[in-house]
Amino acid sequence: MTTAPAQHPALPERPTLDGLEEKWGAVWQQQGTYAFDRERALTLPREQIFAIDTPPPTASGSLHMGHVFSFTHTDCMARYKRMLGHEVFYPIGWDDNGLPTEKRVQNYYGVRGDATLPYVENFEPPHRGTATSTKSAHEVPISRANFLELCEERTVEDEKSFESLFRRLGLSFDWQQTYRTIDDFSRATCQWAFIRNVQRGEAYQSEAPGLWDVTFQTAVAQAELEARDYPGHYHRVAFHAEDGPLHIETTRPELIPSVVALIAHPDDERYAARFGTTVTSPLFGVEIPVVAHPAAEMDKGAGIAMCCTFGDLTDVLWWRELQLPTRSLITRTGRMHHENPEWLVGTPGEQLYAEQIAGKTAYGAREAIVALLRESGDLDGEPTPTQRKANFYERGEKPLEIVTTRQWYIRNGGRDAALNAELVARGDEIAFHPAFMRSRYANWVAGLNGDWLVSRQRFFGPTIPVWYPLDEDGEPLWDNYILPTEEMLPIDPMADAPPGYTEDQRGKPGGFVGDPDVFDTWATSSLTPQIALGWRRDDELFGHLFPMDLRPQAHDIIRTWLFATVVRAHWEHGTIPWTDAAISGFILDPDRKKMSKSKGNVVTPEDILKEHSTDAVRYWAASGRLGTDAAYDVGQMKVGRRLAIKLLNATKFALSFGEVEAFGEVEGDLRAAVTEPLDLAMLAGLREVVEKATAGFESWDYTRSLEITEAFFWTFCDDYLELVKDRAYGGQGEGPAASARAALRLGLDVLLRLLAPIQPYTTEEVWSWWHEGSIHRASWPTAEELPEGGDATMLASVGAALAAVRKAKSEAKVGMRSEITALTLTGPHAALEQIRAAADDLRAAGRITAEPQYAAGEAIAAADVELIPAEKRAG
RNA sequence: GGAUGUGUAGCUCAGUUGGUUAGAGCGUUCGCUUCACACGCGAGAGGUCAGGGGUUCGAGUCCCUUCACAUCCA
Known part of the structure; x- marks a missing residue:
């Protein structure tokens, strides 16, 4: 129930978007606005929880508009679900391991990992971001352990710039739910899932010809x-x-x-x-x-x-x-x-x-x-x-x-038709948004010609947790490999001794050797649902929330991240990992080229956010539908900025007419105060908007929802607000004024909530002018909360009459203040009846001083207009 | 070569199960200091719906075909 507070709202003199990010970002952080409530989630039925498998960005990667684009899409859905009352699990992780980080560390510090070298205490790299040469001859070879220390240092730093961007973008993560793909828990999860695969025969080692990169070896x-x-x-x-x-x-x-x-x-x-x-x-x-x-x-x-x-x-x-x-x-x-x-x-x-x-x-x-x-x-x-x-x-x-090597593989249907069919069928269990993206998945799976090679001869990643015993001649007994127990994890077989051996037996006849390899980066990131939900660490939560609801990602990694995640869930849990996959497109520059560093057409997202404001940029992002590539379009951001500013000004104006209670009889329920047909008509139109906007989100079409709401909001400002402002000031008496004021508040209350997922900062600011608490914890609007009985077509008819009056003035090239001393309104009978019923509002808005004449006609139009041009003001 | 998608106003895009005269925003033109907003307001111009064929009383929408572009896979 919407109630008006007793005190007059504190309205800013001149509302502005500037500073809203800092102001509300701090409040949300301090008040835990987006915190996931584990206890509540455990008491809720599963369908009232929305769990998101957030893509962990590559910490060492560059920030780009693609992040802004796709993360906004997910955030809009998360905010919608949260307002529906769902407990939203929206974690954020960092994908640290893998070759991109290693390359960045090599270049940043001027070093190169060399597994044969010993560890050096207090090693100081030759450069810290100052290296001028990327030639490998100029790189200082350092031990694996030293190299890993630098990887650790660099990723922690790189994560900060992502966090800064994501916070400014207003992403409603729970920043307490974080992970890093290289942290102990992730590594242990990765190793344990693999060990389970090995024990069940889903992973195996093989000496076979395979593709080999001689540069990265x-x-x-x-x-x-x-x-x-x-x-x-x-x-x-x-x-x-x-x-x-x-x-x-x-x-x-x-x-x-x-x-x-x-x-x-x-x-x-x-x-x-x-x-x-x-x-x-x-x-x-x-x-x-x-x-x-x-x-x-x-x-x-x-x-x-x-x-x-x-x-x-x-x-x-x-x-x-x-x-x-x-x-x-x-x-x-x-x-x-x-x-x-x-x-x-x-x-x-x-x-x-x-x-x-x-x-x-x-x-x-x-x-x-x-x-x-x-x-x-x-x-x-x-x-x-x-x-x-x-x-x-x-x-x-x-x-x-093509080099013959001994490697570990996870079965993924590339060599087994029955398994292949099972994995294709898993894809059919997942709702792809848009649906045609399933073909990408199905085509890829059907076209596999080998199992998933997971061994990588690199450094920065979870190690393959396997040792091999050595025979009396010091030759490895590959098939007698030794696995660690669960409690030992995470382990490093190059540093830790296997059960039953001591470290001094390493490399000796009758002793052991560790597998020197690390996992493919997808071997860890294919377990993000398990890592984020705490598989084996919080089985209560995991059991309740897995499979998750949503995997958001781009279409280029359907074959890698999405498919690999399906494979792991299939083997470990016998299910799909999530019910829905939302696939975002790419960002193209205005020449329809994919934006990329090498083309030199990238822009820095944080600068864009500061220049246009977050809500403006989010508007642009939310205008891009799932699965569709979008142009980087400053024009759309400006439109979004205009919308945000309009929200500020229109709300300030609507609230400035005064409190509704001043006219008595209202007792807090604004709905009872709405008595005028035009006010009920506006709210009837809004009831339809609420239903369509909700249907949009329900079908993963936040863009549709935005379009519907935005279009109504502009009509609300340009026609309805113009028509009723004189009455709201009290020009027709107290009862009609109260009706207009109440309708304006009810309308804005709903409109703000409809736009809150898209423009979280502006709506929060405006909401705070006359509400307690965050709009992002307010309930998603329903048609039922608005009064019934209005006829939505009435606002269209009266609005068309107002437009006809404006057109007459515009064609006469006079100002809108000009007085109309005579006119005839034509239109269909029913429309004329509606216009008559709001004639006082129309006359005030159009400065029509005479009683209008009405005549039947096809379209709503103004004829026989006589007007007095308004005096031009000096200066 | 295969798969998927796209092609609608100068630009970016909507267009539902086929149904009046194809819509929006931006841009553009003209006008307006109107007591929330000049980061504003009002009005106007602008389209052979990629081409061809078919189904239908009726096609931007369905079918066939050609062309162009994009992405993914060979």
Whole structure:
């Protein structure tokens, strides 16, 4: 029930948006306005809780308008749910681990992690943000532990700038519900979830050819790949057979020493006679078979390809399906093996390899081999330039190599059709907003071709909690791996000894070694629901709130973050991790280009917020629908700013007419004071607005809700407020004045609450002028709280009559103060009746001094207007 | 090449199960110091709904097709 306080509202002389962020930000923080009430949540039925799996920003990453955009979307929903009375669980975490942080630390401090170095006490890095060179030669190698200390230092600092932005943006997080993906609890959660996967057979280790980044020297997963055009040259090279040369075309002649087969398409007539025969490789003289496989592309190059284990993923396919030998040449550093490969022993190529190839980079080896081919006459013609698609690590600059390594994998349906179908079905259980984003998910899952590789040969991340016993010769017994117990977590197998061993047995025959790797960053962030809700730490809360309600995120990481989270929840809990996924689009610059640092078109969000005010920027963000890319549009921010200022001024004006009680009989219930048909008409229109605005939020369309409310608010200001202001001042007596004042208050009370999720600062400021408590803890408006009995079309009719009067003055090019001494209003009969019923309001607003004439007509219009131009004021 | 989305006023975008003359804001033009707001108010101009074909009494909306753009995956 809306009640008017006894004292006159304290209205500011000249309301302003300036300073509202500081003023209300401090109040919200101090009063815990957005605090999550765990005890209340546990007593509520699940459907009255709204739990959000907030995206933890990469602390070392840059702040950009995309953060402002998507976080505002989620915050609008969170605020709506909170006003509905839901207990909102809205945590904020920081994604610290991973390569972005390592790169930032390397550049910021001028250091490089080196696992072979010992820890140095009180290490002082050469730079703190002052490094001028990013060349690795200028980086100081430091121990893993020292490196981790610097990662820790840097991320804590970087988090502060995010916090500052998020607070100014007015995000209604509970800042007590925070986590860092590198903190002890997150690491323990990550390790324990993995151990459970291992124990149930959902994770396994395998020695297999995999994608490898030679720059970062780490394995890379399918989800981190990026196919890019990469310039190369086709080299037409002759292989030798008894009946003459067989030419192939290759972009990677340096791999000729490791060729294991020549492969053509089974339907390719040109090579049909060759299948089953052998040829010898040029220079090296290794005998290899010519075989058929449908993956050979007939129209590419010569139509016959050399298979090297391994040059690319097709080689891996052939190697697996045709059971070809493994002849690995490229090492983890990207250089050719130093030792002579055993398959070259005794061939003409043995000496050649040792002298010309061993230890060279792939590029150097290529140059050498091309020169040798030219010399031997096996190079046919000159190399011709070509563009090929090569796989890159998304953060890397060199094409990935394929290297055989021992790694850990989590099963994700990439090698198991039944599991794949189950995971696709999980996607069907989740409501995507917008719904078409489910296709992204389904396409990705269906297209997987391998399990999820989680080992990374990096530093800053939860360690893989596994030890391997060593046999009497000091060789690891991989399959007898040792896992820690739950109480030990988090552990570092490179620093902690496994159960039953002591540290001095590390690396000794009969002792143990630790797995040196860390987890893929998604292996931790795929557990954000578990981390945020305190799985294993607060099982009561976790049990009640999991699965959560909402995962908000951008569409580019559906294949990574969203999918990985689904995989982990599927294995550990047998459920989806949340019921809804809200997918935000990207921010494009005005030229419709994606904004990015490399394009130099980024703007600094905090500056934008200060320049336009938070509520203005939030208005822009809330004007972008889920799933739709949005333009960075200063114009929209200005519109939002105008709306906010209008809220200030209109509310001040509406309250300034005086208290409703002054006219007696009201007894606090404003609804009883609303008696005039025009006032009831306005409120009837608002009842419809409340229903539509609520329906908008319910269908995750906060933009629709905003549009509906905003449009009504402008009509409220331009037409209704103009029509009733004379009456509200008392121009028609006390009862009609009370009706207008009460209707204005009721209307604004509802309008402010409808806009509160979008413009939290302005609505809070205005609300405070005549209410106790935060608007953000007030209840979401309902149609029922407004009086019935009005006819919403009446305001439209009277408003149209007012517009007709204004048009007459505008066309006469006179001021709106000009007096109208005669006019005829035309329109449909019903509309004229409505206008007649509000004739006094219309005459006051239009300065119509004569009694208007009424005449039937099609549209509402003013005719036969006589007016006296207002005297122009001096100055 | 595949998937998904988009194409409506100069710009940014709405347009519900198909239903009068296709809407809003910005910008633009003209006018107005009107006792909340000049960060304001009022009025006007501005569209072959990407092209073509079809279904229908009726299509921006449904179907087919072509084109363009974007994103993701090959």
